Amino acid sequence: MxxxxxxxxxxxxxxxxxxxxxxxxxxxxxxxxxxxGRYEGYGLQSVMNPYAGDFGSLGRLTQAAHVSTPDEGILIAADPAASGMSDGGGGGVTGIxxxxxxxxxxxxxxxxxxxxxxxxxxx
CATH class of the missing domain: 3.30.70.100 (Alpha-Beta Plaits)
Incomplete structure (x- = not known):
């Protein structure tokens, strides 16, 4: 078979x-x-206030990424999608x-x- x-x-x-x-x-x-996803991890697992909470990095907050070092968090946060203004352009398939x-x-x-x-x- x-x-x-x-x-x-x-x-x-x-x-x-x-x-x-x-x-x-x-x-x-x-x-x-x-x-x-693009990055390792499952992101935030609970509801929190980003203004008052300790979420580690913008990459973790916006990209659902597991960030293990500050440098990694900075690099992930530099992704255009982290701003919330990205439309997923660039010709790639999005939403799948x-x-x-x-x-x-x-x-x-x-x-x-x-x-x-x-x-x-x-x-």
Missing amino acids: AEKNILAYFHTPEEAEGAAAKLKALRAVAVSVNRF DIVLAAVIDDSVYEQAIRVIESAGGSV
């Missing part, structure tokens, strides 16, 4: 989870859904930060691709 790998990208976790459930019904060997990774049997690969695309995913 030959296997193929699929990486697909989605706008929302709900779209990806829906596709993952259908891939599991196709007996996928493995399926996982995760959010990814959910990845679905799957290992599927070769015999149902084309069907799996159709399932992902019908759920709103990009392969």
Whole structure:
């Protein structure tokens, strides 16, 4: 039994989870859904007042980045997106930060691709 790998990208976790459930019904060997970003970490995990709170760096506050050193925080804060004024321009794909990774049997690969695309995913 030959296997193929699929990486697909989605706008929302709900779209990806829906596709993952259908891939599991196709007996996928493995399926996982995760959010990814430009920087390591999950950012702030609680509500806080940035004026009074100790949030470490602008990079952590605006980019959901795990900042381990002051220098790293400064470099991340220099990103245009940290200002809140960036529109994501520059020709890159924006707003697609959910990845679905799957290992599927070769015999149902084309069907799996159709399932992902019908759920709103990009392969």
